[in-house]
Amino acid sequence: MQISKILRQEAVRVIGSTSSKKRLFQEIADVAHTNYGLPAEKTVEALLERESLGPTGVGHGVALPHARLDGLTDVVGVFMILEKPLDFGAVDRQPVDIVFALFAPESAGVDHLKALALVSRTLREQSYCTKLRSNPDANTLYTILTENQSAQVA
Numbered sequence: 001m002q003i004s005k006i007l008r009q010e011a012v013r014v015i016g017s018t019s020s021k022k023r024l025f026q027e028i029a030d031v032a033h034t035n036y037g038l039p040a041e042k043t044v045e046a047l048l049e050r051e052s053l054g055p056t057g058v059g060h061g062v063a064l065p066h067a068r069l070d071g072l073t074d075v076v077g078v079f080m081i082l083e084k085p086l087d088f089g090a091v092d093r094q095p096v097d098i099v100f101a102l103f104a105p106e107s108a109g110v111d112h113l114k115a116l117a118l119v120s121r122t123l124r125e126q127s128y129c130t131k132l133r134s135n136p137d138a139n140t141l142y143t144i145l146t147e148n149q150s151a152q153v154a
Helices: 019-038 041-052 110-124 126-133 138-144
Strands: 007-015 058-059 066-069 074-088 096-105
Touching: 007 019, 007 138, 019 041, 019 074, 019 096, 041 066, 041 096, 066 110, 074 138, 096 110, 096 126, 110 126, 126 138
Parallel strands: 007 074, 066 096
Antiparallel strands: 074 096
16 A cells, blocks of 8 residues: 555645644545545544544654545545644644544445554654655645655555
8 A cells, every 4th residue: 555545646735723623624624525525524523533532643743533434435545734733632742733634434444454554654754754844835745745655565
């Protein structure tokens, strides 16, 4: 599995600021609706429901919100850089500025887990995150996220 298979270039955004996690989820849902046809309201609900089980802030300023949704046939993603970090309830209590949201079909099973593992492994690299944080252009971010695809095979 490769990031280029789950993330469209148009689903990469740089967000100036957002007031809350719920508002961020609304932004993510809007991008998911525009790029993948996901119903925005159900997408927000699914993200909030998953988040209620435990925060998806994984530390070092990174969050991986994810949800399963009816109507999807493939795992898809939305990537955002937040210019103003947001409290996400992360395990290390650090605010989040890198968000990679994943959406999977209800029946995705192993594909959902592979995508989550791929993104988690990729964003665990501090030098990689530093490179993402220093490039505020969505097209450049997409290039960074999808380069070195052979190194990202799950």
